[in-house]
Amino acid sequence: MNILLTGGAGYIGSHVAAPLVSAGHRVICFDNLSNSDPAVMERLEAITGRAVPLVTGDIRDGDALRQAMRDHAIEAVIHFAGLKAVGESVAEPMKYYDNNVRGTLSLLEAMADCGTKTLVFSSSATVYGQPQYLPLDESHPTSATNPYGRTKLMIEEMLADVAAADPEWRIAILRYFNPVGAHDSGLIGENPNGIPNNLMPFVSRVAAGRLGELSVFGDDYDTPDGTGVRDYIHVVDLAEGHVAALEAITKSEEPLSIWNLGTGQGYSVLDMVQAFERVNGVRIPYRIAPRRDGDVASCFASPDRAAHELGWKAERDLDAMCASSWNFERTLAGRNSD
Numbered sequence: 001m002n003i004l005l006t007g008g009a010g011y012i013g014s015h016v017a018a019p020l021v022s023a024g025h026r027v028i029c030f031d032n033l034s035n036s037d038p039a040v041m042e043r044l045e046a047i048t049g050r051a052v053p054l055v056t057g058d059i060r061d062g063d064a065l066r067q068a069m070r071d072h073a074i075e076a077v078i079h080f081a082g083l084k085a086v087g088e089s090v091a092e093p094m095k096y097y098d099n100n101v102r103g104t105l106s107l108l109e110a111m112a113d114c115g116t117k118t119l120v121f122s123s124s125a126t127v128y129g130q131p132q133y134l135p136l137d138e139s140h141p142t143s144a145t146n147p148y149g150r151t152k153l154m155i156e157e158m159l160a161d162v163a164a165a166d167p168e169w170r171i172a173i174l175r176y177f178n179p180v181g182a183h184d185s186g187l188i189g190e191n192p193n194g195i196p197n198n199l200m201p202f203v204s205r206v207a208a209g210r211l212g213e214l215s216v217f218g219d220d221y222d223t224p225d226g227t228g229v230r231d232y233i234h235v236v237d238l239a240e241g242h243v244a245a246l247e248a249i250t251k252s253e254e255p256l257s258i259w260n261l262g263t264g265q266g267y268s269v270l271d272m273v274q275a276f277e278r279v280n281g282v283r284i285p286y287r288i289a290p291r292r293d294g295d296v297a298s299c300f301a302s303p304d305r306a307a308h309e310l311g312w313k314a315e316r317d318l319d320a321m322c323a324s325s326w327n328f329e330r331t332l333a334g335r336n337s338d
Contacts, residue, residue, distance in 0.1 A: 002026045003246075004074045006059050006107060007081030008052075009036035011190040012122065012179055014044060015239040016078060018188075021048040023243055028072045030065070031081065032058040035193050043187040059103035065110035076118035076250070077111060078242060079104065082151070085197035086126070086294045089148035100151035101158075108162060117169045119159070120246055125177045125231070125262070125299055127153045134266075135302040138175070138258050146294030156258075163255035170249040177231035177262035177301050179238050181321040182328035189328030190235070199272060200232075200321070204329035207282040214284055216269050218291035223298055227269035231262040231300035234316035234324070244310040262301025263314040272318075279322040 003020060005013045008029025014036075017027045021044070029041065029052060044052045053072070057064035059081045068074070082100045083089070089096045104121075111117065128136045129143030144150040156173055163169045180200040182189030189201075195211075196202040205211040219226040241261040249257055267275075273284050307313045 001075045001250075002028065002073050004069060004072065004077045005029050006077065006079045007031055007036075007122075009033060009038060009040045009054060010080055011036075011192070012176075012235060012238065013078075013080040014040045014188045015183060015235045016080075016242045017044055017052055018047050018183065019239050019243050021050050021052065026072075028053050028055060028068065028074070030055045030057055030059070030068055032056065037191065040188060047183065047185055047187055060099070060106050062106045062110045065107060066113055069110060069114040069116055074114065074116050076120070076246060077107065077116060078120040078122070078246070079107060080122045082122065084124075084148060086146050086148050087197065087292050089146055089151070090293045093147040096147050096151050101154050104155045104158065108158070117166070118246075118250060119169070120172045120174060120242055120249070121155065121159060123156055123173050123175045124149065124152045125175050125260070125301065127156060127175060128299070130296055131299060134298060135264055135300050136260065137302040138260055138305055145296060149294070160256055167255045169255045170252060171256045172245040172249045173256070173258045174241065174245055175258065175260045176238060177233050177260070177299070179235045180232045181234040181236065181316070181324040183236060184324060184327075186327045186331035189325065189332070191328075191332060199269060200325050203273060203276050203284055204325050206284050206286075207276065207280065207326065208329050208333060212285070214273065214286035215289040216286050217289050217295065219288045220291075221297035223268055225268050225270050228295060229266040229268045229298040229300065231264070231266055232272065232318065232321060233261060233263050233314050234321050237314040237316050241306065241310070241312050244306075244312040248310055257309075259306040259310060260301040260303055261306060262303050264301055264303050266298055266300035267318065272322075275318050276322045276326070279319050280326040282326070
């Protein structure tokens, strides 16, 4: 298939591109490069042995999307092009509604105009809001505790309406938990512009001396050590889940499917810090900071539906997540020093 990855030069998009190319698909990335590096395309070619074209554009530009879809005869889209920092969404909600919600509407309109009705959407466990029970399965009620989560929930509802109105659509909603880690090659990984909002790249930069210390937001949650508990999933496992979901919906009779992508295991922030120190032989200085608005105490998945319906489950453990993150950070440092 010819597959368009919106936000394809980013952290998750680039990791999904690799197994798609290996599976024989032709991948085209569409990215505005607001939080990614065009050099990722060269690294993907080194990993896969095949060129991965990059179209520089913004998902809010419907004409650019239509042009890319027609130029490359796109048959399916995997949509990653979203802003994703909870704290930033609280401070700048309009920016999030504009990019995430309006951008997705622009994408859907372009897809419909081009007759491309196969879509995998990058959603989030934030749509479960404050957990009413754990682990979180796909039947858990949805809500949101921050603007970022609300944009994901609005998009999910939009996709459900589109699928109900036109049963020719094949849409997969993938609710991610917390992707971490990097490709084994060390060539691609999580390398956000500016100060990282996610835990693992922040930890890696502290370990490398690029940042002074880690801020741990809250140590008074109702968790074993007082810090927030999350379901961390290796990004390569997550990427393989996308391939499985795409294959499933192309054969499905259902216009809309929803799957969690997680491990079912929760780890606290301090668990992650201690594992990173142990696995990599480094020290991570940290300080306790006030809680962030919009955060919940614990959040981890029930991955049973994906196991049953997709034949997929996360295989890589916490040690692999920590080792691959540090390998990427060191590889990045080597490139920067050249």
